[in-house]
Amino acid sequence: MLRRTFSVLGGKVLVVAEMHNGNVAPSTLAAVTAGLKVGPVSTLVAGKNAAKTAAALANVKGVECVLVAEGEHYEKGMPEEYAPLIASVVKDGYTHIFAGTSAFGKNVIPRAAAKADAMPITDVTEVKDDATFVRFMYAGNVVCTVKTSDPVKYATIRGTSFERAPTEGGSAEIKEVAATKAGGTSRWIEDAIAATDKPDLQTAVNVIVGGRGLKNAENFKLLNDLAEPLKAAVGATRAVVDAGCCPNEMQIGQTGKTVAPNLYLGCGVSGAIQHVAGMKDSKVIAVINNDADAPFFHVADYGLVEDLFVAVPKLTSMVKK
Ligand SMILES: Cc1cc2nc3c(=O)[nH]c(=O)nc-3n(C[C@H](O)[C@H](O)[C@H](O)COP(=O)(O)OP(=O)(O)OC[C@H]3O[C@@H](n4cnc5c(N)ncnc54)[C@H](O)[C@@H]3O)c2cc1C
DSSP states (O other), X not given: OOOOSSOSSOOOEEEEOOEETTEEOHHXXXXXXXXXXXXXXXXXXXXXXXXXXXXXXXXXXXXXXXEEEEOGGGTTOOHHHHHHHHHHHHTTTXXXXXXXXXXHHHHHHHHHHHHTTOOOEEEEEEEEETTEEEEEETTTTEEEEEEOOOSSEEEEEXXXXXXXXXXXXXXXXXXXXXXXXOOOSSXXXXXXXXXXXXXOTTTOSEEEEEOGGGOSSTTHHHXXXXXXXXXXXXXXXXXXXXTTSSOGGGBBSTTSBOOOOSEEEEESOOOOHHHXXXXXXXXXXXXXXXXXXXXXXXXXXXXXXXXXXXXXXXXXXXXXX
């Protein structure tokens, strides 16, 4: 029996790919999986030497075709350059334009949708059919099902809600498409990327998060010491980021990153709804807080009411044994 990996809904999906050093971003792999629910999936990669990174995309299981646009002006993923490119390839009959919910996807998709006079659907967590999508509202407290009548549907896909398509086993055709002219209305000036040797927050299997209970930046060493043997990434609440204790990219929550690791351990975090919105899909949630009434205990699978300055070093020495 011939089994198709997509439903016969007649969609034709284009996933706008995000690449990191030649590797396909995890959120793009999730967008491929979401795309396969509505039809065959092509991906689009653009940039300087894009043909090189196209090979990685061609290996992604389920991708039928990789469109490649060469041009230095696409290099930094600027929406002003990507939107006209997307508009030029949509004409080939694509019905769905997806990208991962990342800074890149959130930047590019609404602009491309506006150019097409369509309503972008953001941070999709479930694909019901080719026109019906599920997304959260009000910091994850309301599940909203939206149906769109736009002829071409533009959406960003939440990376933690879909399995990542395997990066091996695909054999997509690679097709060059004509680059659009550089718009030149915006210019990339510089990157300021925090150097870290720790696992990436959004792909780590274990995540340890520090909140205001840690009191200052130096005390994050306690979490780093525990993170090392657990091979965990370290995140933070907005309160801690706003206090200047941690860089922005460590923030988890409604206005930060969404994570869904196997283990989330919150230390000195109260569990405000805006924080929970970014981590509630974690498989196991453990919380250390010295206030038994902290709302986080209602969300946690395991909770320890104790001073974190006592509990965390104890835990570290137990894990190291
Ligand atoms: C529009 C909007 C968007 C927001 N987006 C986000 C977001 O993306 N991410 C986010 O995190 N927040 C976000 N917030 C902020 C959010 O509402 C909370 O203010 C924030 O999450 C609180 O952070 P916290 O848990 O570190 O601090 P607190 O709420 O102050 O909690 C600290 C906790 O530490 C405990 N504690 C203190 N000392 C110890 C100790 N020695 N041992 C153990 N426990 C201790 C306390 O009992 C307390 O429960 C947003 C707010 C708004 C309005």
